[in-house]
Amino acid sequence: MRYWLMKSEPSDVSIDDLASMPCQNVAWYGVRNYQARNFMRDQMRVGDGVFFYHSSCEQPGIAGIAEVSKLAYPDATQFDPGSKYFDPKATPQNPRWFNVHVRFVRKTRLIGIKELRDYPDLATMRILQKGNRLSITPVDPSEWNFIMGILQ
Numbered sequence: 001m002r003y004w005l006m007k008s009e010p011s012d013v014s015i016d017d018l019a020s021m022p023c024q025n026v027a028w029y030g031v032r033n034y035q036a037r038n039f040m041r042d043q044m045r046v047g048d049g050v051f052f053y054h055s056s057c058e059q060p061g062i063a064g065i066a067e068v069s070k071l072a073y074p075d076a077t078q079f080d081p082g083s084k085y086f087d088p089k090a091t092p093q094n095p096r097w098f099n100v101h102v103r104f105v106r107k108t109r110l111i112g113i114k115e116l117r118d119y120p121d122l123a124t125m126r127i128l129q130k131g132n133r134l135s136i137t138p139v140d141p142s143e144w145n146f147i148m149g150i151l152q
Contacts (some may be wrong), residue, residue, distance in 0.1 A: 003139040007055040015064035024104035030085045036136040041072040041098045061112035070101035
């Protein structure tokens with residue numbers, strides 16, 4: 001089992017939106033970074049733990065727990081000329097972009113980025129590194145366990 005931090009803008013999909021969706025499940029669409037795509041396509045497995053992170057908002061931070069619920073498959077938005085995620089180089093025979101599904105597990109108190117930075121045990125967490133802009137990052141099991149511990 002692996003662990004991930006996945007960023008979503010709450011104006012697009014928030015943890016509350018996920019909780020209210022049918023089957024509490026959503027396709028993680030629109031990822032257009034090759035490294036994040038490769039994490040989804042090559043490494044994510046059903047049941048992997050996910051920190052649902054609110055980004056590009058007034059208070060960014062971990063807002064809930066989710067899990068990967070469907071393996072990677074081609075992101076349909078890459079083929080839709082009306083989508084902001086359209087990619088003219090992608091074809092159904094040779095897709096460039098993939099998504100997984102994530103399922104709601106529970107909402108948590110917001111653990112803001114400032115609070116995360118206050119814990120020495122999380123000093124090497126990828127989300128906290130200068131210049132990190134990835135929307136999906138792996139989380140070390142020790143980081144996962146530490147954060148789960150402060151959520152208790």
